[in-house]
Amino acid sequence: MVEREEILPKYWYNIIPDLPKPLPPPRDPPDAEFSRIDLLRKIMPKEVLRQQFTVERFIKIPDDVRNGYLNIGRPTPLLRAKRLEEKLGTPAKIYFKYEGATPTGSHKINTALPQAYFAKSEGVEHVVTETGAGQWGTAVALAARMFDMKSTIFMVKISYEQKPQRKTVMQLYGGEVYASPTNLTEFGRKVLAENPNHPGSLGISMSEAIEYALSNDYRYLVGSVLDVAILHQSVIGQEAMKQMDELGEEPDILIGCVGGGSNFGGFAFPFLGAKKGEKYIAVGSYEIPKFSKGDYIYDFPDSAGLLPLVKMITLGKDYVPPPIYAGGLRYHGAAPSLSLLMKEGIIEWREYSEPEIFEAAKIFAESQGIVPAPESAHAIKAVIDEALLAKKNNEKKVIVFNLSGHGLLDLPNYELMMKRSSK
Structure with a gap:
């Protein structure tokens, strides 16, 4: 049996030097009144920003961060979904990396810990971030507390209302949580003036x-869409590769859901870089159709346009997503x-609707x-589809997916889905 410390990687993996073509660099808008790139230097920890722009393939994980990973339960388990295989009657083997085994219940702590560590190393006493479903805000609140810092979290209003337990957990970790948009910022007041609800x-x-x-000279921690978050999340895929090797298995299909991309990228990119796997599937929401209807253009990651433009698949910074069941x-x-x-065709995509994913969640539970x-x-819905395809073709595929977190604080949303599905 391989020891925990041997499975946990000593380096983060950066896919940037292994991309099929150079990544278009961030840039300021042509009519910029100020440099967004200079703004990043003011709000992000210096080492986090350096890692965002690095082309190093491997970056050493500081000992304090690695010890932090061990403290919160890394490496997380790689489990075989044997009963799911039996239920589907598939010849495929299904494995999942269970990130719900962390104290915060999701993968988000994997980048919150190093970002908080680097902030503290630079003398920072207070960090700020945003959160959708609440997993990222929860991770930041805990990571800040682990390094004796204060935290403020702006939580998307609909998720704040749908998931009050997430707010409670963040507050237990010492975080200040506000339903966004708020009256605390100029941009929030502008949004509320246009639409109070x-x-x-x-x-x-x-x-x-x-x-x-x-405004307060605090530091901002980034949760998902910037590539530095994917870099830190690479502990997931690297652990999974070692665990698969220990089992003597080679993956054929790798699957993960996508909000901004850190969960999928952290899991799949190390496999992709090591040329392990035949098919990589990124799964999004039918109700937020960025894969099917988004454009690959330069756009702002944030709605106010404070961050630099990055080239990405996007529905546009002004897009207002519907208040769906999956805030992340x-x-x-x-x-x-x-x-x-995805534009190069190396990674496939799928989009699924609420009825489809609700049924998949029930089957898995x-x-x-x-x-x-x-x-x-x-992701589970895509796994089921691939397992049934393997059954149809009588193929003994090995399917591995990232279960980015548990849904025990999402039960109110599941209750609503149950009511809607019964109509």
Whole structure:
């Protein structure tokens, strides 16, 4: 049996030097009154920003961060979904990396820890961020507390209302949580003036967090769409590769859901870089159709346009996503590296609707006993489709997916889905 410390990687993996073509660089808008790139230097920890722009393939994980990973339960388990295989009657083998085993219940802590560590190393005492479904805000609140810092989280209003337990957990970790849009920022007040009942969006919350950090000389931690978050999340895929090797298995199909891209990229990119796997499938929401209807263009990651333009698949910074059941997927764009790989046809995509993912979540819960996060249920639906295709073709495929978190704090959303499905 391989020891925990041996499975946990000592380096983060950066896919940027292994992309099929150079990644289009971030840039300021042509009519810019100020440099957004200079703004990043003011609000992000210096080492986090350096890692965002690095072309190094491997970056050493600091010992304090690695110890932090061990403390929160890394490496997370790689489990075989044997009962799901039996329920589907498929010859395929199904494995899942269970990120719900962390204290915060999701993969988000994997980048919150190093970003908080680098902020603290630079003398920062207060960090700020946004959160959609609440997993990222929860991770930041815990990571800040682990390094004796304060945290402020702007939570998308509809998720704030749908998931009060997430707010409670963040507050237990010492975080201050506000329903965004708020009256605390100029941008929030502008949004509320136009629509007092605005449900909020990740782009709006991101803009508020950045403005708040800038106004108070705090530091901003980024959760998903920038490639530095994917870099830190690479611990997932690297662990999974070692665990698969220990089992003597080679993956054929790798699957993950996509909000901004850190969950999918952190899981799949190490396999892609190592040339392991035949098919990579990124799964999004039918109700937020960025894969099917988005454009591959330069766009702002945030709604206020405070961050630099990045080239990505996007529905546009002004897109207002509907208040769907999976708050973590309510984002208008996808990470630049993921967007490029999708445009090159290296990564496939799927989009599924609420009835489809609700049925997939039920099947998984009934067979494996784990209630998945609604976001991860999108990945499960793709897994089921691929397993049934293997059954039809009588192929012994090995399917591996990332279960980005549990859904135990999403039960109110599941209750609503149950009511809608019964009509």
